[in-house]
Amino acid sequence: MTDPAITANGLRKSYGDKTVLDGVDLTVAEGTVFSLLGPNGAGKTTAVKILSTLISPAPASGEIRVGGHDLAASPHEVRAAIGVTGQFSAVDGLITGEENMLLMADLHHLPKAEGRRAAAELLERFDLTDAAKKPAHSYSGGMKRRLDIAMTLVGSPRIIFLDEPTTGLDPRSRHNMWQIVRELVTDGVTVFLTTQYLQEADELADRIAVLNDGKIVAEGTAEELKRIVPGGHVRLRFTEPTAYQGAVSALNEATPDDDALSLQIPSGGSQRELRAVLDRLDAAGIEADELTVHTPDLDDVFIALTGGATIPNQPNQPNQPNQPNQPKDAVR
Numbered sequence: 001m002t003d004p005a006i007t008a009n010g011l012r013k014s015y016g017d018k019t020v021l022d023g024v025d026l027t028v029a030e031g032t033v034f035s036l037l038g039p040n041g042a043g044k045t046t047a048v049k050i051l052s053t054l055i056s057p058a059p060a061s062g063e064i065r066v067g068g069h070d071l072a073a074s075p076h077e078v079r080a081a082i083g084v085t086g087q088f089s090a091v092d093g094l095i096t097g098e099e100n101m102l103l104m105a106d107l108h109h110l111p112k113a114e115g116r117r118a119a120a121e122l123l124e125r126f127d128l129t130d131a132a133k134k135p136a137h138s139y140s141g142g143m144k145r146r147l148d149i150a151m152t153l154v155g156s157p158r159i160i161f162l163d164e165p166t167t168g169l170d171p172r173s174r175h176n177m178w179q180i181v182r183e184l185v186t187d188g189v190t191v192f193l194t195t196q197y198l199q200e201a202d203e204l205a206d207r208i209a210v211l212n213d214g215k216i217v218a219e220g221t222a223e224e225l226k227r228i229v230p231g232g233h234v235r236l237r238f239t240e241p242t243a244y245q246g247a248v249s250a251l252n253e254a255t256p257d258d259d260a261l262s263l264q265i266p267s268g269g270s271q272r273e274l275r276a277v278l279d280r281l282d283a284a285g286i287e288a289d290e291l292t293v294h295t296p297d298l299d300d301v302f303i304a305l306t307g308g309a310t311i312p313n314q315p316n317q318p319n320q321p322n323q324p325n326q327p328k329d330a331v332r
């Protein structure tokens, strides 16, 4: 087995009296996407800054290794192995996209010809060739983000840190960015991602860690995390009061809502469980007008684990808190 791309043991950081990271352990396997989730101010950016050598951890922290190097002993080697795209763009708007890329190539001390080749290749890969000679301030938000990541890749880093790479992007640009992340991982790059969007972590991350009050409160795959919160159910809705009453009698474990003529039955949402409910309705000769399956999603996990802390915004719903029990489900 290869060594993990990133390991942190007992990562700690305080600002004055405020403890931001209180003994965080992280392991990120090579060639995977690891997503750090947490409410605003949880310390995600602080973790990224420490792991990318921008700020120092508290002396009481344990060993941190990035790209096979000890962060404290070999920060230069760590820096050579990583790329960072922060929340604030590194793009200089006054010069062209191509000039931004060449500047990065110079910073990485690439020979001129190699720098030009890398810049041209990356501009092509990120669909920026047509805009390459235009000043970057004329780029759309999505183009600037793509240029930002292209600049991060000039030095061919094996590990990249993406701190909220899609915040503020429209859905199409967000999906483009997800595709870029997937392609990077296919090429073997390790991605450490912080995001405001739970759906993004669900789409991209091999593993997700939830940070709350300076500690990792849960870690696992999206599916594993969803399994730790209860709340899966099937909801049946009727228009006919007689059919509704029949269903109430047939499904005695269901929670009825007389006003809405609906029933809620606890369920993990598997095919077998759904069939069992439908079979019991069939046996009673009842047909529901609507059947909705609600499986816990990362919103539910987030709210359950972070004690109702402000939930990060969801795509297309800027600044709108999500409710834990709103189904985002299949309706049959």
Ligand SMILES: Nc1ncnc2c1ncn2[C@@H]1O[C@H](COP(=O)(O)OP(=O)(O)OP(=O)(O)O)[C@@H](O)[C@H]1O
Pocket (backbone or CB within 6 Å): 015, 020, 038, 039, 040, 041, 042, 043, 044, 045, 046, 047
């Ligand atoms: N240089 C600093 N000096 C003092 N406090 C700081 C400093 N940098 C961060 N903090 C505090 O540390 C806490 C964690 O900040 P951080 O930016 O890491 O959170 P975050 O999880 O990335 O939040 P967001 O999702 O809002 O970006 C916050 O309370 C923040 O105010």
